[in-house]
Amino acid sequence: MSIVFMFPGQGSQRAGMLHTLPADPAVTQTLAEAGDVLGVDPLTLDTAEALQSTVAVQLCLLIAGVAVARTLVQQDAAPDMVAGLSIGAWPAAVVAGVLDFSDALRLVRLRGRLMEGAYPSGYGMAAIVGLAEPEVGAIVAQVHSAATPAYVANLNAERQIVVAGSDAALAQVMARAQAQGASSVARLCMAVPSHCPLLDAQAAELAAAAAKVTAHAPQRTYISSSRARALFRANLIVEDLAWNMARPVLWHDTLRHAFERGARMAVEVLGGGALTRLAQGVFADDAVLNAGGELDAVRVRMQRLRRLDSR
Template sequence: MGKIAFIFPGQGAQYIGMGREISELYPSAAEVFEKANQALGFDIRDMIFNGDEETLAITENTQPAILTASIACLMPLLEAGIRPDYTAGLSLGEYGAHVLSGTFTFEDAVKIVRKRGKFMQDAVPIGLGAMAAILGLDRDVVIDICEAAQSAGVIGPANFNCPGQIVVAGETAAVNEAIRLATEKGAKRAVLLNVSAPFHCVMLEPAGEKLKAVLDEVEVHPMNIPVVANVTGKVIPSEDQVKELLIQQVSKSVLWEDCVRTMVEAGVDTFVEVGPGKVLSGFIKKIDKNLKALNVEDKASLDKTLEALKG
């Protein structure tokens, strides 16, 4: 086996009950939920385990909830002595990577992402912005489509997830124009996403400014594991760049495919998605079908992953 990377999911992966089974089996995972409750000052564990989908889907709830469930799912891997060579996360998931690396304490990170979620939601009034997934077109074509669609308003590429899956974000009229152009260019699909704000575009710059004020109050600790940043697709060279990259990340494109390729070039052949869902595992397989994609979100997936990593 080559090198291992732990990767953390982003918004959209949430579901009621995520992390529950792991927390019932591992006291260290249960403690993560307790720490989240104390840090946030409300019972987010109850929201995650017993709440409703609508409440969980509110961005300022979703972000700390996914981070909490992800770090809970991380605990059994660490207890088993499995240490990754690299780590990264999709958008919100980058905070999970920083908790794993030691850059932020979990308590600091969960408070940051609670506020991050609120800032991102508040930056653009509901209805004024949109996001769309464009499937089956090359990166260059989608960039050209965004430039052409700027005649209808602000728009840009938001996520380069994997070959043939790119998300665009911006003003609603411009996103609809991009969908029309993408369909004309022969996209397999071009569809609006069910999101509350146009994440990862210039309309979110005010959220980045507010996030800066929050990050200014937080201590950054040495990185124990190399973290690959969404904004650059490269390993973060030093701790003094961590905050600036996270501020930019709110309003800049997420270069997920680049992040994965950077880790593969460094020798990673096994990716473990830590937390709810298997979205990133799907992207990994589309980037390179020879890569091994594992995940940990419940007992069954944990057992399978531990067997694969220890075997």
């Protein structure tokens, strides 16, 4: 039996998230590395004001994910597989050994700048709960036009679909979804329309920069949430990372793929619990953990699973 670490995407950030990381040498080292590469104290990135910036949000999620995962790895609680939703794929790739942390920091900073610069206002994302993807897709097709672009962006669960597009398009999609029986509709804390062709040009620019860094074969299984399957070649993983901002997220299928590959425990690494709830639709409830709380309890549960598996 294997364990998969899940790294969350934008929307899971919170003010003070770097200040509340565990008091552990791995965390201290990770923050120091980040400061050296970025040329700023990373603890200035997680204020409520700073987190209005897409760049700061994405850097905080990368730094926090790597710091907590390193802490668990050094406590003999390492994952067998990793998967990340959107920006979460980047700490996943670092933990898998594909990218050096320093390269990931530089590329994620560029990623955030490209996304923020492309759509500074007037766009975003909305979650539709209670309708299946064909139903949401039909609504999106009715709304989409050159003036009101809209795209199905995330398939988080069988009946939790995220749509990306302009403010006007999202308002129409949400109204139509409610009229068709959606249990809830809500705008997400996202200032850009991710995971759709609106970011093709930015993804291409990021891919060109990413192709210049040295990548390594994964030491742990990396599962792409854009393809919902494991990737084993370093160049394919780097391409996947660069283009994931413009490709739909197949999160439910990603978790099912991890389960089919033998994962029997899923650990959300420093998220707000959204991935934990989604994983409970695939894994047994008592086999889904959130490392945003007490890490000692997570470590003990992981080690217990490993002991049971070795018998």
